[in-house]
Amino acid sequence: MLCCMHELDGPLTRLRRSHEQAVLELLRRHGPLSRAELGDRSGLSRTTLHDIVTGLVGNGSVVTGTPHVEVRKRGRPVEKLSLNPAAGEAVGIDFARRAVHVAAVNFAHDVIGSASEAHGADLSWPERIDIAGRLLATSATVQLDALSAIGVGVVGPINDPGSENARAQGIDGLPDLLRKQFGVPVLLDNNTRLAALAEAMWGAAADSSDVLYLRLSHGVGGGLVVGGALHRGRNGLSGEFGHITVDPAGRPCDCGGTGCLETRASLDAVLHRYRETGGRADDLAGFLDAADAGEPSALKVLERVGNDVGGVLAAVCHAVGPGVIVIGGELAEAGPALLEPVERALRQHLMPMARPHVDVRRATLGDAGSALGGIALVLHESPLLSHYPQPVPEENA
Amino acid sequence: MLCCMHELDGPLTRLRRSHEQAVLELLRRHGPLSRAELGDRSGLSRTTLHDIVTGLVGNGSVVTGTPHVEVRKRGRPVEKLSLNPAAGEAVGIDFARRAVHVAAVNFAHDVIGSASEAHGADLSWPERIDIAGRLLATSATVQLDALSAIGVGVVGPINDPGSENARAQGIDGLPDLLRKQFGVPVLLDNNTRLAALAEAMWGAAADSSDVLYLRLSHGVGGGLVVGGALHRGRNGLSGEFGHITVDPAGRPCDCGGTGCLETRASLDAVLHRYRETGGRADDLAGFLDAADAGEPSALKVLERVGNDVGGVLAAVCHAVGPGVIVIGGELAEAGPALLEPVERALRQHLMPMARPHVDVRRATLGDAGSALGGIALVLHESPLLSHYPQPVPEENA
Numbered sequence: 001m002l003c004c005m006h007e008l009d010g011p012l013t014r015l016r017r018s019h020e021q022a023v024l025e026l027l028r029r030h031g032p033l034s035r036a037e038l039g040d041r042s043g044l045s046r047t048t049l050h051d052i053v054t055g056l057v058g059n060g061s062v063v064t065g066t067p068h069v070e071v072r073k074r075g076r077p078v079e080k081l082s083l084n085p086a087a088g089e090a091v092g093i094d095f096a097r098r099a100v101h102v103a104a105v106n107f108a109h110d111v112i113g114s115a116s117e118a119h120g121a122d123l124s125w126p127e128r129i130d131i132a133g134r135l136l137a138t139s140a141t142v143q144l145d146a147l148s149a150i151g152v153g154v155v156g157p158i159n160d161p162g163s164e165n166a167r168a169q170g171i172d173g174l175p176d177l178l179r180k181q182f183g184v185p186v187l188l189d190n191n192t193r194l195a196a197l198a199e200a201m202w203g204a205a206a207d208s209s210d211v212l213y214l215r216l217s218h219g220v221g222g223g224l225v226v227g228g229a230l231h232r233g234r235n236g237l238s239g240e241f242g243h244i245t246v247d248p249a250g251r252p253c254d255c256g257g258t259g260c261l262e263t264r265a266s267l268d269a270v271l272h273r274y275r276e277t278g279g280r281a282d283d284l285a286g287f288l289d290a291a292d293a294g295e296p297s298a299l300k301v302l303e304r305v306g307n308d309v310g311g312v313l314a315a316v317c318h319a320v321g322p323g324v325i326v327i328g329g330e331l332a333e334a335g336p337a338l339l340e341p342v343e344r345a346l347r348q349h350l351m352p353m354a355r356p357h358v359d360v361r362r363a364t365l366g367d368a369g370s371a372l373g374g375i376a377l378v379l380h381e382s383p384l385l386s387h388y389p390q391p392v393p394e395e396n397a
Numbered sequence: 398m399l400c401c402m403h404e405l406d407g408p409l410t411r412l413r414r415s416h417e418q419a420v421l422e423l424l425r426r427h428g429p430l431s432r433a434e435l436g437d438r439s440g441l442s443r444t445t446l447h448d449i450v451t452g453l454v455g456n457g458s459v460v461t462g463t464p465h466v467e468v469r470k471r472g473r474p475v476e477k478l479s480l481n482p483a484a485g486e487a488v489g490i491d492f493a494r495r496a497v498h499v500a501a502v503n504f505a506h507d508v509i510g511s512a513s514e515a516h517g518a519d520l521s522w523p524e525r526i527d528i529a530g531r532l533l534a535t536s537a538t539v540q541l542d543a544l545s546a547i548g549v550g551v552v553g554p555i556n557d558p559g560s561e562n563a564r565a566q567g568i569d570g571l572p573d574l575l576r577k578q579f580g581v582p583v584l585l586d587n588n589t590r591l592a593a594l595a596e597a598m599w600g601a602a603a604d605s606s607d608v609l610y611l612r613l614s615h616g617v618g619g620g621l622v623v624g625g626a627l628h629r630g631r632n633g634l635s636g637e638f639g640h641i642t643v644d645p646a647g648r649p650c651d652c653g654g655t656g657c658l659e660t661r662a663s664l665d666a667v668l669h670r671y672r673e674t675g676g677r678a679d680d681l682a683g684f685l686d687a688a689d690a691g692e693p694s695a696l697k698v699l700e701r702v703g704n705d706v707g708g709v710l711a712a713v714c715h716a717v718g719p720g721v722i723v724i725g726g727e728l729a730e731a732g733p734a735l736l737e738p739v740e741r742a743l744r745q746h747l748m749p750m751a752r753p754h755v756d757v758r759r760a761t762l763g764d765a766g767s768a769l770g771g772i773a774l775v776l777h778e779s780p781l782l783s784h785y786p787q788p789v790p791e792e793n794a
Contacts, residue, residue, distance in 0.1 A: 015440075018415040039442075043412075048440035157750065210631055224717065226623055233718020234607055235754050240715040243748040245708065256749035311642065312712070318637040319713045320621065321630020351640040352653035353554065357632050 019044060019052045024061065024083065032065070032080035053081060060084055091182075092374025093132045094153040094191050095174075097121065097218070100131040103371035111202065114368040125174050129181055147184045151374030153191030161189040161236040162377055187377050189230070193239055194373025195328060195365070196223025197230045201376045203365040205324040212322035213363070214241055214313065216305075216338075217329035219254075220262040224320060229380060242266070244312045261312050265305050267330060274301045284330055291337045302334055303341045310345025317350060317358070328363030335362065416441060416449045421458065421480065429462070429477035450478060457481055488579075489771025490529045491550040491588050492571075494518065494615070497528040500768035508599065511765040522571050526578055544581045548771030550588030558586045558633040559774055584774050586627075590636055591770025592725060592762070593620025594627045598773045600762040602721040609719035610760070611638055611710065613702075613735075614726035617659040621717060626777060639663070641709045658709050662702050664727060671698045681727055688734045699731055700738045707742025714747060714755070725760025732759065 022042050027033060033041070039049050056062040063084045066077040094101040098121055103114035115135040119128065154174070159167045166175070166188035178186045196213030205211040211225040220242030224231040231238055242262035243255050250259025263269055267284055274287055277297045281287045290298040313325060325346075331338060339360055347355050365372055416439070423438050424430060430438070436446050453459040460481045463474045491498040495518050500511035512532040516525065551571070556564045563572070563585035575583045593610030602608040608622040617639030621628040628635055639659035640652050647656025660666055664681055671684055674694045678684045687695040710722060722743075728735060736757055744752050762769055 015415045015419045018412045022412050043442055043445035043448075045436075045440055045442040045445075048442075051440075208631075226628060231623060231717065234605075234720040235718065235751075237714075237751050237754065238716065238718035240718075240748060240751070243751075244712045244715045245746045248708075248746075253748075257746070260748070311645075315641045315709070315712045316716045317634075318641045319635065319716055320628065321632065321635035321637075323631040349642045349645075349654070351637060351650075351657070354632075354634050354637070354640075357634065 016052070019048065020056060023049075023052055023056060027062065027081060027083050032082040034078050034080055038081065057081075090149065090151070090375045090378045091136060091147055092151045092153070092194075092371040092376075092378070093136075093178075094194070094370035094374060095128055095132075095155070096153075096191060096370070097155055099367075100128055100135065101367055101371040102132055102135045103368050103375060104136065105375050111372065114371060116367050125171075125177055129174075129177055133181060147182060149185040149187060149378045150178060150182055151187045151189070151194070151377035152178065153189060153194040153370040153374050155191060158188060158190050158236045161193070161232050162187055162230070162380075164188075187374075189373075189377055190221075190223075190236065190239075191370035191373070192219075192221040193223035193230055193232070194371075194377060195363070195369035196225055196239065196326075196373070197376045197380070198365055198369045198373035199326045199328065199363055200225040200228070202372055203369065204326045204361040204363050208323035208359075210321070210323040211326060212313070212316060212320065212324070213239070213326045213328065214309070215329035215363075216265055216267075216309070216327065216331035218267050220260075220265050220329075224322070226320070230377075241312055241316060244315065246308045246312065261308055264308050265331070270301060270305055270331060273304070274298060277301060288333055291334050299337055302337045305331070306338050306341025307345045309338075310342045310347075311349050313342065313346050313360075314349030317346070317354060321354070321357075323357075323359065325358070325360045326363050327360065328365075328369065332362050413449070416445065417453060420446075420449055420453060424459065424478060424480050429479040431475050431477055435478065454478075487546065487548070487772045487775045488533060488544055489548045489550070489591075489768040489773075489775070490533075490575075491591070491765075491767035491771065492525055492529075492552070493550075493588060493767070494552055496764070497525055497532065498764055498768040499529055499532045500765050500772060501533065502772050508769065511768060513764050522568075522574055526571075526574055530578060544579060546582040546584055546775045547575060547579055548584045548586070548591070548774035549575065550586060550591040550767040550771050552588060555585060555587050555633045558590070558629050559584055559627070559777075561585075584771075586770075586774055587618075587620075587633065587636075588767035588770070589616075589618040590620040590627055590629070591768075591774060592760070592766035593622055593636065593723075593770070594773045594777070595762055595766045595770035596723045596725065596760055597622040597625070599769055600766065601723045601758040601760050605720035605756075607718070607720040608723060609710070609713060609717065609721070610636070610723045610725065611706070612726035612760075613662055613664075613706070613724065613728035615664050617657075617662050617726075621719070623717070627774075638709055638713060641712065643705045643709065658705055661705050662728070667698060667702055667728060670701070671695060674698060685730055688731050696734055699735045702728070703735050703738025704742045706735075707739045707744075708746050710739065710743050710757075711746030714743070714751060718751070718754075720754075720756065722755070722757045723760050724757065725762075725766065729759050 023038060026038060026041050035049060039046060057064060061084055062081050064079050064081055066079055090105050092103045099116055099118045101116045103111060105111050117131050117135060119131060154168060154171050156168055164185050164187060175186045175188060192215050195215060199205050199213050200211040209228040214222040221239060222241045223239035243257055243260045245259050246261045246264055247259035251263045252258055253260040253263045271287055277300065279290065279297045281290050287298060291302055327339065339362060343360050346358055419439050420435060423435060432446065436443060454461060458481055459478050461476050461478055463476055487502050489500045496513055496515045498513045500508060502508050514528050514532060516528065551565060551568050553565055561582050561584060572583045572585060589612050592612060593608065596602050596610050597608040606625040611619040618636060619638045620636035640654055640657045642656050643658045643661055644656035648660045649655055650657040650660045668684060671694065674697060676687065676694045678687050684695060688699055724736065736759060740757050743755055
């Protein structure tokens with residue numbers, strides 16, 4: 001009786017979407033088709049097909065035309081339907097604390113460009129949007145006028161994440177400004193969660209549908225991808241690995257808690273600890289160089305961080321059993337000096353039968369991760385696009 | 398490019414399922430319909446509809462007949478299609494360590510009966526199946542010959558859980574024996590995970606689609622329901638909350654790890670601790686009575702367990718952000734003497750912004766939980782049944 005309580009749409013809405021997806025899929029596989037051919041191949045009635053095609057032409061996904069070879073000597077030429085080659089480009093923007101990152105994919109979901117620009121901490125939203133627009137405009141291949149939607153990552157927790165109604169502290173007006181600038185729907189989500197989604201789609205975990213992503217940066221956070229989709233949790237609160245308690249008697253955390261992982265594994269915490277133990281470098285680059293050079297105090301700090309991180313990851317693994325763990329953020333640049341202690345602690349805390357399934361990898365998408373995640377969000381959340389240009393072996397090739 | 402890599406079926410298989418669901422939904426809403434009426438209402442072509450209906454009649458979901466009022470004076474009577482009133486009953490069986498539990502739902506997914514029988518620890522599978530058959534046969538309203546599938550819960554981790562190919566140590570031959578006895582597909586899953594699903598469908602968390610279920614019993618385990626579906630994780634390893642480390646310097650656990658929650662919160666561990674601190678009762682009933690009577694040593698033990706449990710739950714909450722936490726198992730019978738310390742510790746370890754969203758409840762399904770979860774499994778995993786008898790307001794009522 002309650003098994004379907006979580007369905008968002010009725011079966012008939014879902015049916016219509018399936019019809020749309022099937023039509024788009026057929027056009028993608030077979031190239032231009034006439035209405036009659038589409039009818040034969042889809043099994044849809046003339047009336048239903050007419051409705052579906054009218055909708056797809058109306059929203060610009062499908063265009064009509066008459067191929068030269070098809071012009072008959074007599075009678076009306078047969079109109080063919082095909083995918084709109086100018087449609088379906090998607091753009092992602094990450095408004096990080098002190099930088100704007102953008103990325104764009106083409107119609108085949110290939111990443112065709114990404115760009116970044118650092119800025120001061122107090123830049124206004126209009127100024128940051130100007131940066132994004134400039135970065136996108138100079139990526140010559142992005143067809144802004146053919147955009148279907150923009151996926152945007154921002155810092156901090158989001159209410160109603162992934163939607164056009166997303167709200168968060170400090171972003172008032174941002175969605176409206178973006179809509180005005182680009183004239184398309186704007187989907188908003190937490191940028192660390194988006195980086196998780198991107199690593200699962202294009203990055204270190206592109207082969208796995210269940211991914212735990214941890215970012216070790218100025219803050220410590222992450223995201224879970226479950227069954228290929230971003231898991232958000234109630235009120236958008238999930239992936240907050242940085243606020244799992246590591247030491248109940250530890251230091252106060254910015255979140256208001258005590259002894260959170262973030263108090264020991266954030267960049268500030270790590271550098272603070274490094275200097276406390278006699279380390280000489282006073283910025284991240286210096287610290288990473290020292291670790292690279294095998295300096296004992298740097299390695300010892302990374303060993304401790306790895307131990308804390310591994311313990312937290314083990315707890316999360318027992319709960320959700322991810323296929324792949326991806327570690328990103330600036331601290332991951334330490335490489336094996338960090339990842340090896342992480343894996344050691346993880347295995348030590350995991351129940352033995354779970355140990356063979358651990359797979360810890362370093363993130364591969366770098367700065368562009370969250371902007372790419374914005375694109376992934378658009379592709380995931382838009383029912384039309386999500387099944388749109390997925391390449392499969394050609395039947396008739 | 399990779400956004401659809403996790404789809405299990407191609408769009409055309411999904412399309413067929415949507416067709417089936419739409420036909421079943423129309424018959425449920427409108428009662429018996431002719432093929433012509435189904436065609437009009439579904440938008441499907443005659444050929445497609447013929448295929449779909451043939452399949453549904455073939456698997457027994459739909460029956461054909463000629464209502465008396467429809468018999469015309471001339472010409473062939475119009476055949477009407479309707480849902481098979483004898484179909485769709487589902488049964489769940491839980492093979493616990495020392496008991497068999499069964500439950501059954503009718504066509505409208507109402508629970509029409511459940512039953513249990515305790516047995517010795519060393520009973521063979523054929524003997525335990527006999528118990529299940531007897532319990533089911535004496536539930537007069539269960540139409541065994543109309544069963545679509547049986548959902549079965551067993552102890553321990555499962556490979557390929559929820560499917561007909563499920564495998565686990567110690568259950569060799571069980572699926573075959575059940576198939577032989579009942580003549581229907583047998584879906585198998587871990588019984589604690591099934592209890593989680595049942596609590597999310599019919600029990601304490603029936604209003605939430607994101608549920609964390611923790612069972613405090615001879616073992617400590619649980620399950621996660623994510624977006625209304627059971628989350629299984631890679632290799633079926635998820636919900637293993639009992640093996641999250643609580644005290645790295647603690648006692649060895651049966652899992653091979655050290656200081657797991659189970660070493661402090663299992664029934665044995667709790668009773669052991671209670672006797673160590675001077676408690677007089679030597680079984681669970683006596684301990685629960687003592688706690689009920691406000692005996693300080695019993696309350697102190699529950700306070701400590703609650704503190705450990707709350708800490709682990711906080712870690713999992715940060716990771717997955719459940720809407721509701723459900724606590725079941727025999728120890729939950731202690732009620733507020735356990736749940737209040739759990740909530741206190743949970744709130745203490747949660748980041749402040751997450752605290753308002755905590756909702757801890759005691760499980761409501763008791764012994765029948767896992768057997769009901771077996772039914773939920775059948776309803777969830779069978780694409781036909783899952784959209785089948787969902788009651789919605791009648792359009793034509």
